[in-house]
Amino acid sequence: xxxxxxxxxxxxxxxxxxxxxxxxxxxxxxxxxxxxxxxxxxxxxxxxxxxxxxxxxxxxxxxxxxxxxxxxxxxxxxxxxxxxxxxxxxxxxxxxxxxxxxxxxxxxxxxxxxxxxxxxxxxxxxxxxxxxxxxxxxxxxxxxxxxxxxxxxxxxxxxxxxxxxxxxxxxxxxxxxxxxxxxxxxxxxxxxxxxxxxxxxxxxxxxxxxxxxxxxxxxxxxxxxxxxxxxxxxxxxxxxxxxxxxxxxxxxxxxxxxxxxxxxxxxxxxxxxxxxxxxxxxxxxxxxxxxxxxxxxxxxx
Amino acid sequence: xxxxxxxxxxxxxxxxxxxxxxxxxxxxxxxxxxxxxxxxxxxxxxxxxxxxxxxxxxxxxxxxxxxxxxxxxxxxxxxxxxxxxxxxxxxxxxxxxxxxxxxxxxxxxxxxxxxxxxxxxxxxxxxxxxxxxxxxxxxxxxxxxxxxxxxxxxxxxxxxxxxxxxxxxxxxxxxxxxxxxxxxxxxxxxxxxxxxxxxxxxxxxxxxxxxxxxxxxxxxxxxxxxxxxxxxxxxxxxxxxxxxxxxxxxxxxxxx
Numbered sequence: 104x105x106x107x108x109x110x111x112x113x114x115x116x117x118x119x120x121x122x123x124x125x126x127x128x129x130x131x132x133x134x135x136x137x138x139x140x141x142x143x144x145x146x147x148x149x150x151x152x153x154x155x156x157x158x159x160x161x162x163x164x165x166x167x168x169x170x171x172x173x174x175x176x177x178x179x180x181x182x183x184x185x186x187x188x189x190x191x192x193x194x195x196x197x198x199x200x201x202x203x204x205x206x207x208x209x210x211x212x213x214x215x216x217x218x219x220x221x222x223x224x225x226x227x228x229x230x231x232x233x234x235x236x237x238x239x240x241x242x243x244x245x246x247x248x249x250x251x252x253x254x255x256x257x258x259x260x261x262x263x264x265x266x267x268x269x270x271x272x273x274x275x276x277x278x279x280x281x282x283x284x285x286x287x288x289x290x291x292x293x294x295x296x297x298x299x300x301x302x303x304x305x306x307x308x309x310x311x312x313x314x315x316x317x318x319x320x321x322x323x324x325x326x327x328x329x330x331x332x333x334x335x336x337x338x339x340x341x342x343x344x345x346x347x348x349x350x351x352x353x354x355x356x357x358x359x360x361x362x363x364x365x366x367x368x369x370x371x372x373x374x375x376x377x378x379x380x381x382x383x384x385x386x387x388x389x390x391x392x393x394x395x396x397x398x399x400x401x402x403x404x
Numbered sequence: 405x406x407x408x409x410x411x412x413x414x415x416x417x418x419x420x421x422x423x424x425x426x427x428x429x430x431x432x433x434x435x436x437x438x439x440x441x442x443x444x445x446x447x448x449x450x451x452x453x454x455x456x457x458x459x460x461x462x463x464x465x466x467x468x469x470x471x472x473x474x475x476x477x478x479x480x481x482x483x484x485x486x487x488x489x490x491x492x493x494x495x496x497x498x499x500x501x502x503x504x505x506x507x508x509x510x511x512x513x514x515x516x517x518x519x520x521x522x523x524x525x526x527x528x529x530x531x532x533x534x535x536x537x538x539x540x541x542x543x544x545x546x547x548x549x550x551x552x553x554x555x556x557x558x559x560x561x562x563x564x565x566x567x568x569x570x571x572x573x574x575x576x577x578x579x580x581x582x583x584x585x586x587x588x589x590x591x592x593x594x595x596x597x598x599x600x601x602x603x604x605x606x607x608x609x610x611x612x613x614x615x616x617x618x619x620x621x622x623x624x625x626x627x628x629x630x631x632x633x634x635x636x637x638x639x640x641x642x643x644x645x646x647x648x649x650x651x652x653x654x655x656x657x658x659x660x
Contacts, residue, residue, distance in 0.1 A: 168474040299641030403645035
């Protein structure tokens with residue numbers, strides 16, 4: 104078993120099992136995973152900052168048993184930042200905050216291929232700083248259908264003077280984020296707003312869209328999952344790897360690019376692999392940066 | 405449901421399986437008292453205090469309390485027997501020797517085209533000899549021990565419990581004591597007086613009948629309650645937002 108001690112910002116971190124093949128069909132080892140997160144960190148960390156981190160750990164790699172870890176493990180390094188968050192009505196829980204590179208690499212050493220975060224920060228857990236439309240294709244629908252829905256959604260939002268930003272889920276869907284970043288935002292508002300949009304979309308495009316959770320109603324359609332706009336829910340963090348056969352990433356796209364990809368009609372071209380993710384951010388920076396800073400208010404509420 | 409062949413030595417009879425019993429009890433839906441919405445069961449994680457979606461549910465074998473070995477579907481499948489197409493009778497037994505405690509679930513075997521003659525023949529001979537065929541057979545990933553029996557010209561199949569599933573009756577019978585001859589003959593007499601042929605038709609499922617009675621009565625007196633449509637009506641949401649969205653939608657559709 105390989106072990107390696109690294110030092111970041113004067114903090115020592117022991118990395119283990121580096122040769123462990125976490126994406127067996129791709130020969131993508133834990134060393135590769137750590138390297139990916141190290142290289143993407145500068146772009147990803149602002150999106151993780153101060154958010155209660157949910158780890159989806161795959162100690163034996165994709166396709167094997169995984170664990171959701173919400174509570175920060177007791178054995179976390181002393182220097183890893185944590186926060187206390189309310190869980191349910193009364194109990195409190197300690198969560199990890201991946202606020203710096205060393206903490207990010209520490210959780211990756213636990214084979215946390217996927218990092219999920221809530222739409223709010225631990226300092227103001229009831230204040231979403233973005234509204235999200237989680238577009239999830241039902242059976243027989245593809246990411247292309249999601250992209251078509253996303254493009255219609257964009258027109259709607261633009262007409263309401265709301266800028267929106269799409270990213271791939273890294274699985275089969277797309278996520279459209281509407282930055283809010285104002286103090287009075289509530290999940291109650293984002294939920295009712297997104298639900299209304301979803302229902303109207305379903306009404307106007309019944310063959311393409313459903314706003315209903317029920318699996319059997321989703322066949323051939325895109326489910327607009329508005330219920331993600333909730334303090335208790337988490338979304339896959341932008342730039343996180345996904346635990347699929349290939350090391351795909353949840354990656355931000357430009358609307359123009361999405362339009363072009365829809366015209367091309369190749370679903371697989373909408374997926375971004377780790378290698379492409381790194382080269383693209385290095386070239387064009389963080390396309391999701393506006394999600395963190397743009398201030399917008401939901402109208403007509 | 406399953407179809408295949410019943411076979412032994414050189415005989416192969418094509419059949420399909422149908423259920424021989426249906427549960428007689430009346431089932432109720434559970435409803436939310438406030439508006440009679442039908443309720444659904446969900447898997448709840450007390451630790452995370454949330455409902456767990458199916459794709460986050462895995463199986464765990466409990467080694468000791470709170471220590472589990474996760475077992476995947478693939479792993480289970482790898483040890484599941486192959487689906488079998490035959491009910492291969494291994495031996496013929498005297499049905500009287502089978503303790504009814506072993507009986508699990510009954511099915512009928514329906515002859516398929518071309519199998520009628522052999523089917524009738526087997527049913528008749530088994531009836532005459534009071535024999536049952538003991539067979540092993542795989543249905544829905546589980547291997548069953550089954551008895552093929554003859555009932556009034558038809559073949560039926562009863563899945564049997566494996567012997568390790570049947571709990572021992574040790575210590576249930578009271579200790580042996582000498583019995584009084586007079587008491588014995590008195591008991592025999594009482595039983596003889598009450599002896600009849602088995603006629604299950606005489607006995608109705610009273611509970612079922614009285615519940616159905618109640619349902620019929622209530623139907624006359626009350627209109628049934630209606631579950632609210634789960635359908636999300638347009639118009640849900642703030643009216644201003646709905647109006648704005650509808651207007652944009654009209655424009656979008658016009659331009660597309």
